[in-house]
Amino acid sequence: METDDVGVNCLRKFIYIVTFILFGASVLLTGCNNSIINEGNKNLETKSEVDLKIMTTNKLLYYMVKDIVKDKHYVNYMFMNETEQWNFTFTKDSLENVSSQNLFIYIGANFEPWIDSFVDGLNKDSVGVIDVARGIKLIDYNNEIKYNNEVLEENPYYWLDIDNYKVMMLNIKNVIQEKDPKNRGFYEENFSKAKKEADAYEKELKALSEKTKDCLFLAQGDTLDYFLKDNNLKYLKLDEYYNLPPEKRVERSDFEKKLKEAKKLILLCTCESDKKVNEALIDEYKIRTVNIIAYKEGYTFQQILKNNIDNLSNAVSK
Numbered sequence: 001m002e003t004d005d006v007g008v009n010c011l012r013k014f015i016y017i018v019t020f021i022l023f024g025a026s027v028l029l030t031g032c033n034n035s036i037i038n039e040g041n042k043n044l045e046t047k048s049e050v051d052l053k054i055m056t057t058n059k060l061l062y063y064m065v066k067d068i069v070k071d072k073h074y075v076n077y078m079f080m081n082e083t084e085q086w087n088f089t090f091t092k093d094s095l096e097n098v099s100s101q102n103l104f105i106y107i108g109a110n111f112e113p114w115i116d117s118f119v120d121g122l123n124k125d126s127v128g129v130i131d132v133a134r135g136i137k138l139i140d141y142n143n144e145i146k147y148n149n150e151v152l153e154e155n156p157y158y159w160l161d162i163d164n165y166k167v168m169m170l171n172i173k174n175v176i177q178e179k180d181p182k183n184r185g186f187y188e189e190n191f192s193k194a195k196k197e198a199d200a201y202e203k204e205l206k207a208l209s210e211k212t213k214d215c216l217f218l219a220q221g222d223t224l225d226y227f228l229k230d231n232n233l234k235y236l237k238l239d240e241y242y243n244l245p246p247e248k249r250v251e252r253s254d255f256e257k258k259l260k261e262a263k264k265l266i267l268l269c270t271c272e273s274d275k276k277v278n279e280a281l282i283d284e285y286k287i288r289t290v291n292i293i294a295y296k297e298g299y300t301f302q303q304i305l306k307n308n309i310d311n312l313s314n315a316v317s318k
């Protein structure tokens with residue numbers, strides 16, 4: 001009888017051990033299967049992420065796009081400065097390179113004077129094309145600007161009006177959201193941040209413009225038209241004065257009268273040549289000069305604004 005009990009006990013122990021082993025194996029297999037499924041889901045999630053290749057025409061626009069996408073997509077630019085961009089002659093290779101991108105973004109309004117022919121040559125079945133000047137009210141040049149045998153009419157420095165910058169950023173945000181709707185909220189948030197930052201600069205400029213009521217600003221050429229009009233600055237265009245024909249003595253006298261009556265005269269210079277061509281006038285009327293950036297190699301829109309606000313503020317306060 002005791003021998004039978006020992007046998008039964010041994011059998012029970014054996015059954016318990018086998019059951020434990022089988023249960024453990026089941027747990028391990030389930031864990032492995034779950035791990036494989038989770039890894040598969042990760043791969044699916046990775047594949048569902050959109051990885052855009054975006055080409056911009058210049059560094060200023062590159063920075064604007066980066067403010068919207070951050071590091072989520074690959075962004076590149078074609079030209080560092082205006083000279084490179086102006087003298088660009090595109091080839092089959094450059095067309096194929098841009099056609100291999102997902103998006104091609106340009107400033108428009110004649111800032112890339114070759115753009116119409118270039119866009120016509122792109123394979124638009126593979127690359128989306130966006131002109132960020134879309135929806136912006138543009139100002140025409142007063143002076144004749146020629147590119148090859150073509151006369152350019154639209155003044156392209158429209159981002160110097162902060163409201164126009166906001167439209168640019170809106171256009172960029174919208175096209176990125178269309179290509180990557182899954183991250184719509186991310187781009188919306190980045191756009192809001194950029195807009196708030198621009199609003200703060202706009203507030204500074206408006207406060208500064210209130211201090212310029214006694215100032216008469218002088219400008220050479222049309223580059224700063226958007227900046228002058230957006231900030232309600234009282235100004236005269238020097239090239240209009242110089243280009244007056246001899247018979248228009250009344251206008252010339254009126255111009256000189258305004259210079260003499262002004263309490264403060266400030267020449268806004270976008271380049272050194274603005275000072276050189278006006279040296280005699282600067283000396284005669286004791287005109288202050290201030291450097292204003294319209295577009296500069298490697299500068300972001302925010303850096304351009306800060307530079308212009310700081311320099312203008314210093315000139316006005318003297």
